[in-house]
Amino acid sequence: MTGNPLLTAALAVAERVWRVFPLAPGSKYPALHGEKDCPRTGACQTTHLGWEQRATADPDTIRRAWQVAPYNVGLACGPSGVVVVDLDVPKHRRDLPPAKWTGRGITDGRDVLAALCEQHGQAWPRTFEVRTGRGGAHLYFAAPAGVVLRNTCGEKGNGLGWKVDTRAAGGYVVAPGSVVNHRPYTVVNDTAPIPLPAWLLGLLAPKPAPATVVVNAGAVRARIGRLGAYVGAAVSRETAKVRETGEGGRNDRLFASSAALGRLVASGALPEADATDALLSAGLEAGLGEAECRRTIANGLARGTGAMGRAA
Numbered sequence: 580m581t582g583n584p585l586l587t588a589a590l591a592v593a594e595r596v597w598r599v600f601p602l603a604p605g606s607k608y609p610a611l612h613g614e615k616d617c618p619r620t621g622a623c624q625t626t627h628l629g630w631e632q633r634a635t636a637d638p639d640t641i642r643r644a645w646q647v648a649p650y651n652v653g654l655a656c657g658p659s660g661v662v663v664v665d666l667d668v669p670k671h672r673r674d675l676p677p678a679k680w681t682g683r684g685i686t687d688g689r690d691v692l693a694a695l696c697e698q699h700g701q702a703w704p705r706t707f708e709v710r711t712g713r714g715g716a717h718l719y720f721a722a723p724a725g726v727v728l729r730n731t732c733g734e735k736g737n738g739l740g741w742k743v744d745t746r747a748a749g750g751y752v753v754a755p756g757s758v759v760n761h762r763p764y765t766v767v768n769d770t771a772p773i774p775l776p777a778w779l780l781g782l783l784a785p786k787p788a789p790a791t792v793v794v795n796a797g798a799v800r801a802r803i804g805r806l807g808a809y810v811g812a813a814v815s816r817e818t819a820k821v822r823e824t825g826e827g828g829r830n831d832r833l834f835a836s837s838a839a840l841g842r843l844v845a846s847g848a849l850p851e852a853d854a855t856d857a858l859l860s861a862g863l864e865a866g867l868g869e870a871e872c873r874r875t876i877a878n879g880l881a882r883g884t885g886a887m888g889r890a891a
């Protein structure tokens with residue numbers, strides 16, 4: 580047993596193989612120096628290491644560090660393999676939910692997550708939970724494999740909603756056993772964190788980057804330009820229609836334009852590869868995925884060439 584409750588807290592967190600680092604006593608802020616003030620000694624001898632790199636589960640390192648001062652315990656979420664959903668409470672009486680949440684009895688982050696559960700037809704995720712000093716909650720989840728989640732803040736970006744932050748790679752939380760402004764962080768549900776539910780992962784996962792442009796649009800235009808004004812005009816017209824169609828009708832439009840150009844392919848005026856490249860370039864620009872584009876174009880061209888065959 581130790582007479583140093585914060586050391587005990589740090590070791591207890593590390594026993595779960597979570598990585599910890601010191602926060603300034605009584606605070607939420609890292610006790611480690613920043614890059615600007617790096618003395619380039621000790622752990623930083625070769626290069627400055629921030630809290631995320633220095634976070635550790637090694638008991639000896641932890642004992643040495645926590646003997647220096649009664650540090651609070653920071654838990655680095657990324658290296659610990661956890662995603663923490665931080666359910667906050669209003670900071671003052673006028674810290675009210677935005678209009679979309681009013682009239683629904685929503686007063687804090689816990690209410691917002693409950694509303695999201697209901698909206699998605701999901702049960703409340705029961706997992707390792709810590710009550711924060713101010714009366715909020717930290718729900719811990721095992722981070723998903725194969726995708727790196729980053730922090731989110733409120734409703735911004737991929738954020739879950741008002742008073743709901745998430746801490747993942749690049750983020751940390753104040754771990755249980757810490758005391759901020761004389762208020763302790765305490766474990767209220769001591770269980771192993773469940774995997775982050777798929778529906779939450781779906782909301783938090785970075786949206787796929789725009790499709791890699793696999794077609795050099797300029798080169799395609801140049802090739803088609805050499806085929807003559809009539810074919811060039813038809814290709815420009817059909818690809819413009821695809822580019823200008825909004826979400827919802829894009830795939831149908833791509834099919835119709837592919838069928839239209841398929842008639843030129845069937846007549847021998849337009850090489851099939853050029854038609855495909857021009858349509859693919861337009862489809863990607865419209866925001867469709869490459870695989871989906873290629874399927875639709877192939878079907879559309881087949882329709883167009885088939886129609887021509889029947890007419891002939």
Ligand SMILES: [Zn+2]
Binds near residue numbers: 612616617618627
């Ligand atoms: Zn340093």
